[in-house]
Amino acid sequence: MTQRSDAILERMMALHPKIIDLTLDRVWSLLDALGNPQTALPPVIHIAGTNGKGSTQAMIRAGLEAAGKRVHAYTSPHLARFHERVRLAGDLISEDALTGVLDECYAANKGAPITYFEITTCAAILAMARTPADYTLLEVGLGGRLDATNVVDRPALTIITPVSMDHESFLGDTLAKIAGEKAGIIKRGVPVIIGPQDETALEVIEARADRLGAPILAHGQHWHAGSEHGRMVYQDESGLLDLPLPNLPGAHQVQNAGCALAALRHLGFDDTATEAAVTRAQWPARMQKLSGGPLARSAPMAELWLDGGHNPAAGAALANHLANLPPRPTFLVCGMLNTKDIAGYLRPLAQVAQGLTAVSIPGEANTLPAEETARAAAALKLPAETAADVPAALAQIAAHTPKARILICGSLYLAGAVLRMQQPQ
Known part of the structure; x- marks a missing residue:
């Protein structure tokens, strides 16, 4: 069934000829016209990386919700329908709410050039800023430094999952350049959790964190995650966790779970949240x-x-x-x-x-x-x-x-x- 939001989204596709055009200028202009809703978001956890962003976000959300928290989540792309990109306090955005914020953003933009991802990200931010919640999970669309989600001055936490070669035509042709773009979400004084990285990527990420005085919680240094005897073992300075293997299939999900657990532990959540993160997360189209x-x-x-x-x-x-x-x-x-x-x-x-x-x-x-x-x-x-x-x-x-x-x-x-x-x- 065709919905009204589909027609608005189709109209938005015509506002800028390029599908991807990395800059924040158009986003800042529209957010300003909307009254800067990014400043009213519940505490933000911002997630970048090449692989594992979505799975890590899903595990953090499962943990937070098990602890009784209301959680906004923004992800891309969608699989079956656009509404999957936006969760408001745990529920997928309704057709009426989506149509409302899309219309509002389209009107506020006044026909100016803006990409589909940029204007729909602004719409998601607007919806999340108006809905009470305890946390906001923002997944980067592409890169980090110039991604439309990179508009929150002081998130509660940033996370960089494993970085590898992808989108070279937009992010650079070396691992160091790509890592530099991902590290662009790191903010002054805000802790950054770093998933398993190639040494080249790790050096770039840590160097930016050091320049900004951002406390580092890095895999292999400050936390460890692995599997032993059919269980997941996670350890950090607070102690050791013996958990079921993640319900998301694949050995790589153990390290994604490690990022999620590092985030939850840093935020002060207990065993209820950490166990739910690995046992309750749902993320379609990942094995x-x-x-x-x-x-x-x-x-x-x-x-x-x-x-x-x-x-x-x-x-x-x-x-x-x-x-x-x-x-x-x-x-x-x-x-x-x-x-x-x-x-x-x-x-x-x-x-x-x-x-x-x-x-x-x-x-x-x-x-x-x-x-x-x-x-x-x-x-x-x-x-x-x-x-x-x-x-x-x-x-x-x-x-x-x-x-x-x-x-x-x-x-x-x-x-x-x-x-x-x-x-x-």
């Missing part, structure tokens, strides 16, 4: 198992998984997770954007998969054609074919390996299309 729904009809005996990771670090994490699942023939259904490092993403996955079926991402202008994805896989000695769409890909795999493990992967945009296919019509 999400698909059970039932329309897609299951295309491969009724297969084990279906969905993941939206799209860079080399995500490919490595997925390959590691697949390698540790019970043995089963594994095939990929992959669709990617043409801006991504497809060889870097597929290289580790080619070591654990028996084949790949490539698809184009439906409705996405910047999709990599299925034929190019298949060629990239074949160049890595991964047998590849193409399919018209995801249901056809599943049926092709099921025809020769009915009980396959099938991972649909390569893009959050593909993941969103898959989740929409799974929704009741």
Whole structure:
């Protein structure tokens, strides 16, 4: 069903020809016209990084809510519908509330150039500033220094999850440059939690924190997280926690949980919050198992998984997770954007998969054609074919390996299309 917010969002797409144009000038102008709602937000936890931002945010939210706190959360992109980006005091923003703030921002902007992400971020901030809550979780969209979320002078806490190569055309062509952009969310005197980092990235992040007098809580120095005997073990200067493994699948989620636990412990929360962070977090399209729904009809005996990771670090994490699942023939259904490092993403996955079926991402202008994805896989000695769409890909795999493990992967945009296919019509 088409909603009024869809029409407003479509109108906003025309305000600026570039999808991404990193600067804060347009955001500051609109926020000023709106009365600077960013100054009225509940205490902010600002999260940047290449991988793990969303999962870390979801775990912090689960912990805070278990402790009885009301939590705003802002994330991007959405998967099935825009409303997923904004949670107000725990609940997805309503259609009426979303339509109201979008209309207000559109009017206040007076037709001036502004990107879709910038104006919708301002709308989210406006909605969150007007709704009582105890905490605000802001996830960076791209980079950090010039991201539209980087408008809070003094957050309660900043977090930088693992940094790796991604979005090089916008953030820089070296790990040091990318880390510098992510470190742009660090604020003077505000503690920063640093997830596991390559030494180059860590040096850049710590140097900025030192310049700004921001206390550092870094993985491997001030806190440690790992798994032992099927449990998660977390330790910091306050002591040791013995917890269940995160309910979000994948060994990499242990380190994301470590960032979340470091945040909760720094904020003074107890075992109720820390255990809920690892056991109650929900985050779709991160090694999400698909059970039932329309897609299951295309491969009724297969084990279906969905993941939206799209860079080399995500490919490595997925390959590691697949390698540790019970043995089963594994095939990929992959669709990617043409801006991504497809060889870097597929290289580790080619070591654990028996084949790949490539698809184009439906409705996405910047999709990599299925034929190019298949060629990239074949160049890595991964047998590849193409399919018209995801249901056809599943049926092709099921025809020769009915009980396959099938991972649909390569893009959050593909993941969103898959989740929409799974929704009741």
